[in-house]
Amino acid sequence: MKALSFTVAAVALAFAAPTFAEDEVVTECDILVSHPEDPERVAPGVDDVLLLAGQAACEAAVAADPENRRLRYQLGRVLFYSGDASKSLPHLEFAAEAGSMQAQFVLGYITDEAFQGIKRDACKVEDLWVRSARQGRFAARVSYPRHVAHGKFEGCDIQASSSEIMSFIDAARGQADGYYQQILVEEVAATYAASDHAK
Amino acid sequence: MRPLTMQNRVRTTVCVLTVCGLALGGVAPTAAMAQEMVTTCDRLAAHPEDPDRIIDGVATADVDQPAAIAACEADLKADPGNPRLTYQLARVYFYNGRSADAVATMEKAAQAGHRQAQFVMGALITNNRPDASDDVCDAEMWWSKSAKAGRLAAQVSYVRHVTKGLFDACSLNASKDDMTSFLDNVRATGGGDYYLRLLLADLTEDLAAYTGG
Numbered sequence: 001m002k003a004l005s006f007t008v009a010a011v012a013l014a015f016a017a018p019t020f021a022e023d024e025v026v027t028e029c030d031i032l033v034s035h036p037e038d039p040e041r042v043a044p045g046v047d048d049v050l051l052l053a054g055q056a057a058c059e060a061a062v063a064a065d066p067e068n069r070r071l072r073y074q075l076g077r078v079l080f081y082s083g084d085a086s087k088s089l090p091h092l093e094f095a096a097e098a099g100s101m102q103a104q105f106v107l108g109y110i111t112d113e114a115f116q117g118i119k120r121d122a123c124k125v126e127d128l129w130v131r132s133a134r135q136g137r138f139a140a141r142v143s144y145p146r147h148v149a150h151g152k153f154e155g156c157d158i159q160a161s162s163s164e165i166m167s168f169i170d171a172a173r174g175q176a177d178g179y180y181q182q183i184l185v186e187e188v189a190a191t192y193a194a195s196d197h198a199k
Numbered sequence: 200m201r202p203l204t205m206q207n208r209v210r211t212t213v214c215v216l217t218v219c220g221l222a223l224g225g226v227a228p229t230a231a232m233a234q235e236m237v238t239t240c241d242r243l244a245a246h247p248e249d250p251d252r253i254i255d256g257v258a259t260a261d262v263d264q265p266a267a268i269a270a271c272e273a274d275l276k277a278d279p280g281n282p283r284l285t286y287q288l289a290r291v292y293f294y295n296g297r298s299a300d301a302v303a304t305m306e307k308a309a310q311a312g313h314r315q316a317q318f319v320m321g322a323l324i325t326n327n328r329p330d331a332s333d334d335v336c337d338a339e340m341w342w343s344k345s346a347k348a349g350r351l352a353a354q355v356s357y358v359r360h361v362t363k364g365l366f367d368a369c370s371l372n373a374s375k376d377d378m379t380s381f382l383d384n385v386r387a388t389g390g391g392d393y394y395l396r397l398l399l400a401d402l403t404e405d406l407a408a409y410t411g412g
Binding site: 109139142143146179180181183184187190191 | 352355356359363392393394395397398401402
C-alpha cells in the first residue's frame with residue numbers, strides 16, 4: 001500500500017485551470033477518477049482515487065462508450081493506481097492514440113520512469129510528449145524541452161525543431177501556475193538555450 | 200515563536216477552547232496554529248503558503264483589500280509588532296498598490312524574523328520592484344535567513360541564485376552544507392509534486408557542479 005501511495009502521488013500531477021467540456025455527459029467515472037490537471041476532464045478531478053469504486057464506475061462507463069478517450073484514460077488511470085499495469089496500458093495506449101493529451105503525457109511519463117516494470121523506451125516518450133506538447137499540455141511543454149536539453153532522447157528522431165521547442169517554452173510561461181512552476185519554466189528555458197539542440 | 204504577552208495568553212486560552220479548533224478543521228496543524236488566536240486579519244489576509252499562518256489562507260484574487268487593511272491595522276494596534284500580522288498587512292498593502300508602505304512594513308516583519316516576509320523581501324529585490332533595495336546582496340541576506348528558518352521557496356530560490364552566479368558579488372551566508380540541506384528539506388517535504396521534483400533534480404545537479412562535487 002505504501003508503494004502504491006507513492007505511485008499515486010508521483011503520477012498525481014499538480015493543478016490546472018478548469019476547462020470543462022460543457023456538452024459532455026458527466027459519468028460516475030468522471031466524478032471518481034478524473035485527473036485535476038487533465039484539460040479534457042468534465043469534473044473537478046480527484047487526487048486520491050477510490051480504487052474499487054473508481055474502477056467499477058470506469059469499467060461501466062467504458063462498456064457504455066468504448067471509444068471515449070477521456071473515459072479510457074480514466075480507466076487506465078485507476079487500473080494503474082491499483083498496480084495493474086498490464087490491464088491499464090491498453091486503455092492508456094488507446095486514449096493516447098485517440099488524441100488525449102493527458103494520456104499522451106502520462107503514458108510517456110510512466111514509460112520514462114519505467115514504473116511497475118514498464119519497459120523504458122525513450123523514443124516512445126519523445127513521440128508521446130511531442131504530441132502532448134503540441135496539443136498544449138503544460139507538463140509535456142516543460143518535460144519535452146528538458147529531456148531534449150539533457151540528451152534523454154539521444155538516438156531518437158527529435159520531431160520538434162528548436163523554434164517549435166522555444167514555442168513550447170514560451171507557451172508554458174503563460175500556463176505556469178504558481179512560483180515553482182514559474183521558476184521551473186525559466187530553468188528549462190535556460191537549460192534548453194544552452195543545449196546543443198538549440199544551437 | 201515570539202513570547203506570549205499576558206493579553207495573548209488570555210486569547211490563547213480562549214482560542215484553544217473555542218475558535219481555533221473550529222476554524223482550523225482540515226488544515227495541517229502547526230505549532231503556531233495550536234497556540235495563537237485567529238484574528239480578523241488572519242481570516243482576511245493570511246497567505247496560503249505562509250508556514251506560520253494560523254488559518255488556511257486567502258488566495259490573492261480573493262483578498263478583500265479595504266477590509267483586510269482595516270482589520271490588519273486594527274489588529275496590529277491591539278498587538279503591536281506581531282510579525283505575522285505585520286506581514287499580512289504588508290501583503291495587502293502590496294496588492295493595494297501601496298508599494299512604499301508594503302516594502303517598509305514587509306521589512307519590519309522580516310526583521311522580526313517572519314520567514315515568509317524574509318522570502319518576499321528577497322523576491323521584491325530580485326524582481327526589481329519599486330521601493331525595494333537595489334542591492335542583490337540584501338536579497339541574499341533575506342533568503343539565507345528564510346531558508347535557514349525552513350521556508351521552501353527561499354530554499355529553492357537561494358540555491359538557484361547561488362548556482363547561477365547571481366550572488367557572486369555577495370558574501371554568502373549559507374555554506375555548501377546548508378544548501379545541500381535546503382534541497383534535502385525540499386525533497387522531504389514537497390518532493391511529491393512533479394514539477395518541484397523536476398526543479399529539485401536540476402538544482403541538485405547545478406549545486407554539485409557549482410561546488411565541484
